[in-house]
Amino acid sequence: MQIPFNQPYYTGQEIEYIQDALAKRTSGDGIYTQKAAELIEERIGCRRVLMTTSGTHALEMAANLLGLRPGDEVIMPSYTFPSTANSILMYGAKPVFADIDERTLTLDPDDVIRKLTPRVKAIFPVHYGGVACNMDRIMEIARCHKLLVVEDAAQGVNAKYHEKYLGTLGDMGCLSFHATKNYISGEGGALLVNTTNEAIWEKAKVIRQKGTDRERFLQGEVEQYSWVDWGSNYTPSDLLMALLSAQLEAMDEITALRKKIYDFYYEKLATFAKESLRIIKIPLGYDSNYHLFYIILSSSQERLRVQKGLKEKGIDAFTHFVPLHLSPMGQSLGGWVGQLPVTERVSAGLLRLPLYAGMTRPECEYVVKALLEILTKGN
Numbered sequence: 001m002q003i004p005f006n007q008p009y010y011t012g013q014e015i016e017y018i019q020d021a022l023a024k025r026t027s028g029d030g031i032y033t034q035k036a037a038e039l040i041e042e043r044i045g046c047r048r049v050l051m052t053t054s055g056t057h058a059l060e061m062a063a064n065l066l067g068l069r070p071g072d073e074v075i076m077p078s079y080t081f082p083s084t085a086n087s088i089l090m091y092g093a094k095p096v097f098a099d100i101d102e103r104t105l106t107l108d109p110d111d112v113i114r115k116l117t118p119r120v121k122a123i124f125p126v127h128y129g130g131v132a133c134n135m136d137r138i139m140e141i142a143r144c145h146k147l148l149v150v151e152d153a154a155q156g157v158n159a160k161y162h163e164k165y166l167g168t169l170g171d172m173g174c175l176s177f178h179a180t181k182n183y184i185s186g187e188g189g190a191l192l193v194n195t196t197n198e199a200i201w202e203k204a205k206v207i208r209q210k211g212t213d214r215e216r217f218l219q220g221e222v223e224q225y226s227w228v229d230w231g232s233n234y235t236p237s238d239l240l241m242a243l244l245s246a247q248l249e250a251m252d253e254i255t256a257l258r259k260k261i262y263d264f265y266y267e268k269l270a271t272f273a274k275e276s277l278r279i280i281k282i283p284l285g286y287d288s289n290y291h292l293f294y295i296i297l298s299s300s301q302e303r304l305r306v307q308k309g310l311k312e313k314g315i316d317a318f319t320h321f322v323p324l325h326l327s328p329m330g331q332s333l334g335g336w337v338g339q340l341p342v343t344e345r346v347s348a349g350l351l352r353l354p355l356y357a358g359m360t361r362p363e364c365e366y367v368v369k370a371l372l373e374i375l376t377k378g379n
Contacts, residue, residue, distance in 0.1 A: 044165035265368065
């Protein structure tokens with residue numbers, strides 16, 4: 001049996017919407033881009049949503065809107081995708097890497113406090129694997145020190161923290177609909193503007209439209225649009241947004257399917273978990289979107305042994321991020337081994353198991369059986 005790590009899940013509505021977009025000749029920013037934004041607004045209760053070409057571009061827009069400048073610092077985890085740090089570096093600011101909480105693999109508020117300096121302007125918490133950061137603590141720190149908060153919720157779409165959707169708790173939130181995410185458009189993202197600062201919202205619309213006031217032109221507010229500020233092309237294709245609209249309408253269906261697989265893994269592996277194997281329990285009050293199911297093994301050597309064993313049985317299981325502070329770019333910024341002990345220990349042993357909405361029960365059973373055989377053989 002061959003088990004891929006991930007497969008896109010389609011409901012059937014995608015083709016109908018794409019064909020409709022083609023028939024309406026709206027291949028650019030159009031009706032399905034607006035529909036996708038409205039579906040997100042209705043789901044999560046954010047009134048200001050801008051669809052973007054990617055989650056990476058949503059982060060770049062957010063960094064711009066913060067007004068980051070050379071000499072500024074932004075606290076963020078090292079255990080994340082480079083997009084989070086790149087958005088900060090684009091404006092000459094410096095990412096300051098903080099450690100993660102071993103219970104959730106998200107930003108550790110205590111280490112955030114230790115990393116504060118007068119140069120820190122913002123915090124970029126990253127919600128990992130569909131599980132939230134401790135946003136109460138992070139927002140409290142931000143309020144006390146007059147910092148802005150941008151949530152990287154690329155992996156957190158449709159997940160909640162104490163009944164509030166991820167991406168809606170900070171000043172801004174960034175979502176991703178990349179092909180590896182739960183709800184997909186191949187490439188795509190969204191910027192959520194939660195702040196009541198009207199100037200930020202107006203500037204966001206300008207930045208997204210290549211630095212022009214084209215949005216006002218489309219609304220009939222000006223007779224001709226022109227260049228008014230710095231910007232870039234962050235507007236997605238309406239064809240991709242047609243695909244995404246169908247996915248967003250099926251969020252409950254997709255999440256329920258992923259939850260069944262997650263719960264099956266957890267039930268079968270929880271009794272085996274011990275010092276040599278850890279699985280994470282989702283904290284009370286945190287509603288996951290079940291983006292990932294991962295195990296944490298005792299060492300990188302043990303992880304490699306297990307990963308190879310699964311591969312021999314036709315199962316794709318993957319590691320995840322190289323901590324940014326240990327990467328070549330991170331080390332050029334001053335990162336060093338031993339800087340973030342929890343991040344380094346967890347990342348060395350983490351292995352992600354296959355999880356996708358179309359995964360069948362026999363496939364799940366095969367993965368668990370193979371994994372337990374490999375783990376038992378190693379003892």
